[in-house]
Amino acid sequence: MGQKTKLSRNRSLPIFPAVLGASGAAYRCEDYRKPARAGDDAIYAAWLKSRTVAQASGDHIAPGNHRPFNHTTAQLAHELCKLCFPDILGLFFTLHPWRTALMIILQLIRGMFPAFRGFSHAVLIDELQSMIISGNFLWLRIARFAATEMIRAVLEYFIDYLASSTENIVHTSARFLIEYKQIEQRVRLDIPTLSDPTIRDLLHESDLFVRSFGGGSSFGLFSIFDFTRILVLTSELASHLLMLSSLIWTGKHYSILILSLLSALLPFTISWLRNGQAYSGDFDNPYEVYAIARQERMRNLAYSDAYRPEVLVFGLGPWILQSWARARRAMIGLERRQVADEHKLSDQFWSYTNSAGLFAAMQNLPMILLVQSSSASLGTFTLYRNSIQALFLTARSLVMTLRLAFQGVFLMGAFCAALHIQPKLQPAADKVVRYKRSLRGMKIELKNLSFSYRNDREPVLKDINLTIEAGETLAIVGPNGSGKSTLANVLLRILDYDSGEFTVNGVDIRKYRPADYHSHVTTVFQGFSKYDGSVKENVGMGLIQELHNPVALQTALHLAGAVDFVKALPQGVKSKLNTGGKASGWFHNPPSEYVHARHELSGGEWQRLAISRGFMRAHRPEVELILLDEPTSSLDAHAQNSLFDTVGKISTLPTGERIKTVIFITHRLSTARRADKIAMMERGRIAEFGTHDELLQQDGSYAALYRASV
Numbered sequence: 001m002g003q004k005t006k007l008s009r010n011r012s013l014p015i016f017p018a019v020l021g022a023s024g025a026a027y028r029c030e031d032y033r034k035p036a037r038a039g040d041d042a043i044y045a046a047w048l049k050s051r052t053v054a055q056a057s058g059d060h061i062a063p064g065n066h067r068p069f070n071h072t073t074a075q076l077a078h079e080l081c082k083l084c085f086p087d088i089l090g091l092f093f094t095l096h097p098w099r100t101a102l103m104i105i106l107q108l109i110r111g112m113f114p115a116f117r118g119f120s121h122a123v124l125i126d127e128l129q130s131m132i133i134s135g136n137f138l139w140l141r142i143a144r145f146a147a148t149e150m151i152r153a154v155l156e157y158f159i160d161y162l163a164s165s166t167e168n169i170v171h172t173s174a175r176f177l178i179e180y181k182q183i184e185q186r187v188r189l190d191i192p193t194l195s196d197p198t199i200r201d202l203l204h205e206s207d208l209f210v211r212s213f214g215g216g217s218s219f220g221l222f223s224i225f226d227f228t229r230i231l232v233l234t235s236e237l238a239s240h241l242l243m244l245s246s247l248i249w250t251g252k253h254y255s256i257l258i259l260s261l262l263s264a265l266l267p268f269t270i271s272w273l274r275n276g277q278a279y280s281g282d283f284d285n286p287y288e289v290y291a292i293a294r295q296e297r298m299r300n301l302a303y304s305d306a307y308r309p310e311v312l313v314f315g316l317g318p319w320i321l322q323s324w325a326r327a328r329r330a331m332i333g334l335e336r337r338q339v340a341d342e343h344k345l346s347d348q349f350w351s352y353t354n355s356a357g358l359f360a361a362m363q364n365l366p367m368i369l370l371v372q373s374s375s376a377s378l379g380t381f382t383l384y385r386n387s388i389q390a391l392f393l394t395a396r397s398l399v400m401t402l403r404l405a406f407q408g409v410f411l412m413g414a415f416c417a418a419l420h421i422q423p424k425l426q427p428a429a430d431k432v433v434r435y436k437r438s439l440r441g442m443k444i445e446l447k448n449l450s451f452s453y454r455n456d457r458e459p460v461l462k463d464i465n466l467t468i469e470a471g472e473t474l475a476i477v478g479p480n481g482s483g484k485s486t487l488a489n490v491l492l493r494i495l496d497y498d499s500g501e502f503t504v505n506g507v508d509i510r511k512y513r514p515a516d517y518h519s520h521v522t523t524v525f526q527g528f529s530k531y532d533g534s535v536k537e538n539v540g541m542g543l544i545q546e547l548h549n550p551v552a553l554q555t556a557l558h559l560a561g562a563v564d565f566v567k568a569l570p571q572g573v574k575s576k577l578n579t580g581g582k583a584s585g586w587f588h589n590p591p592s593e594y595v596h597a598r599h600e601l602s603g604g605e606w607q608r609l610a611i612s613r614g615f616m617r618a619h620r621p622e623v624e625l626i627l628l629d630e631p632t633s634s635l636d637a638h639a640q641n642s643l644f645d646t647v648g649k650i651s652t653l654p655t656g657e658r659i660k661t662v663i664f665i666t667h668r669l670s671t672a673r674r675a676d677k678i679a680m681m682e683r684g685r686i687a688e689f690g691t692h693d694e695l696l697q698q699d700g701s702y703a704a705l706y707r708a709s710v
């Protein structure tokens with residue numbers, strides 16, 4: 001379904017024409033099916049290398065931490081800029097071509113304002129000086145100068161306003177687009193891809209990049225829009241330099257200019273060098289990373305309502321508090337160490353703040369030389385002095401911005417690389433086969449199939465050999481932890497397998513697009529989700545295109561035996577439900593009015609809603625497999641029988657012909673005997689396989705379990 005989703009036209013957001021309008025086709029969800037470009041791998045490789053070079057030990061730095069500035073990282077940053085910048089800028093240009101161009105031009109013009117302002121003031125001072133010396137005050141001339149000044153100020157204000165509003169519009173739509181891309185990137189990734197630790201780190205840094213769009217350099221991050229600040233600062237620096245060189249234009253005076261520049265840049269250079277060498281505000285050793293993670297985990301345990309019952313029952317409060325305090329103290333220790341480092345630096349003689357007076361005095365030296373060797377006016381001196389100071393401050397801001405930008409480039413690299421991650425379960429475009437329907441249910445064959453969650457662990461599924469004929473009903477039973485749910489997830493194509501064969505209707509499952517395959521199955525998970533929303537949403541999520549179809553909703557509720565309790569709720573299917581966990585959209589706990597407006601359900605009622613969700617699509621002809629993982633664990637015996645009767649009816653034509661394959665996992669062996677075949681799992685293997693009677697005759701584990709249960 002995700003692949004077919006298109007963004008609907010949204011008329012209330014006129015600032016996103018290219019994204020949401022007719023020409024926005026370029027941003028449809030199916031975009032990600034485009035083949036990977038050659039550069040995509042290079043972006044990922046450069047990003048990955050930047051994380052390794054940052055640590056001498058060869059370990060990776062924690063996501064979000066600063067890369068040191070050295071030759072290798074500079075080269076990698078350069079490569080990432082080359083590969084990503086055209087794409088990112090291209091995105092903005094696609095949104096607002098002329099506004100983006102205007103934004104860049106206006107930023108360049110904006111940067112020239114300070115130098116022009118200084119020049120204009122200098123002319124005014126000279127004029128006043130000559131009037132004071134001559135004693136001849138021409139009010140008309142003064143008025144003309146005042147008017148010119150005012151026009152300049154109004155013009156500056158207007159350009160400033162235009163630049164800010166243009167930037168604002170581009171920024172708002174760019175932020176929308178970037179967030180849109182982030183969500184698009186996330187919903188298309190499957191579980192095996194998301195469980196790869198490197199991919200998780202990549203997505204973490206990609207998220208930091210997206211967060212940096214939230215407003216300037218929030219969270220201490222560099223926003224892509226700070227790149228426009230680099231433009232302003234560069235043009236400001238250039239205009240000051242131009243101004244200074246026009247003041248001192250002979251060869252002799254150039255040596256004064258160079259002396260001036262050196263004296264202006266000296267404090268900043270020393271401060272930067274020392275900062276660069278002595279202080280890095282990162283937490284990048286494993287212990288620090290562990291402390292941060294533990295602190296967050298404990299905070300989450302303390303805040304989240306989802307854990308509250310177990311926290312209370314098991315008396316976890318003191319332990320959470322102690323663990324959080326230990327991790328927090330460790331963090332405070334680290335922060336203090338960093339602050340101490342900063343203070344040590346600021347005590348240094350060469351530190352900029354304490355020696356500003358000395359450097360200011362040094363900057364006067366070239367001016368004295370200038371006075372001696374020219375007939376400069378008072379305005380010229382003022383302009384010269386101000387330009388030197390401004391040059392120093394601008395250069396300082398520019399280098400600080402560039403240092404931040406340097407880190408921002410790696411986050412941008414992560415974002416670009418994340419856009420092109422190929423989901424692990426997605427077959428290569430040239431290998432894709434469309435789902436082959438059997439019309440009598442799904443035929444599934446597993447041969448020597450093995451699976452482990454981690455390569456370094458013992459397989460959870462070992463040498464599974466299983467054939468389920470089209471239209472058959474299979475019960476999977478076995479002790480806790482024997483691998484039943486894992487097998488279900490492999491069958492549902494949520495997890496991949498490591499070795500062996502898995503065919504569906506005679507076709508290798510790896511050739512089907514997961515989304516295509518999923519449109520032919522329905523399921524009820526053992527750990528089903530409770531959605532923070534209404535009954536209607538909780539059920540309708542099973543077939544989202546029928547969410548607003550009351551007949552489809554009522555049928556699904558009826559099949560799951562959920563009609564009566566839903567009717568009893570004050571707003572029926574529109575009643576909002578209390579999930580018990582942290583409701584989305586609230587940072588800590590939602591306000592009490594919000595909670596009280598929601599309705600509590602029992603465990604069995606929630607399970608019936610999960611079953612209704614599965615039934616939203618179960619009866620549809622294209623659905624060929626119904627897989628139920630412990631669907632009746634919270635239901636009474638009567639409800640359990642009625643559920644399996646319903647599944648039987650849905651999967652059989654009135655003529656008695658089977659049209660759907662049914663697999664269910666259960667601990668209740670009285671239910672299992674209803675199936676055509678039973679697979680008894682033990683320690684990741686299918687230990688016994690056959691009909692109920694055959695297994696009883698074998699007198700093995702199943703027979704023992706059955707005897708114990710009756």
Ligand SMILES: Nc1ncnc2c1ncn2[C@@H]1O[C@H](COP(=O)(O)OP(=O)(O)OP(=O)(O)O)[C@@H](O)[C@H]1O
Pocket residue numbers: 453460478479480481482483484485486487526
């Ligand atoms: N996401 C996971 N990551 C790592 N290991 C897992 C994961 N899920 C399950 N396991 C491990 O796989 C093994 C099989 O778990 P599984 O949930 O498949 O068993 P089960 O037979 O369904 O158990 P139960 O009857 O309790 O539901 C267990 O040892 C479990 O610890």
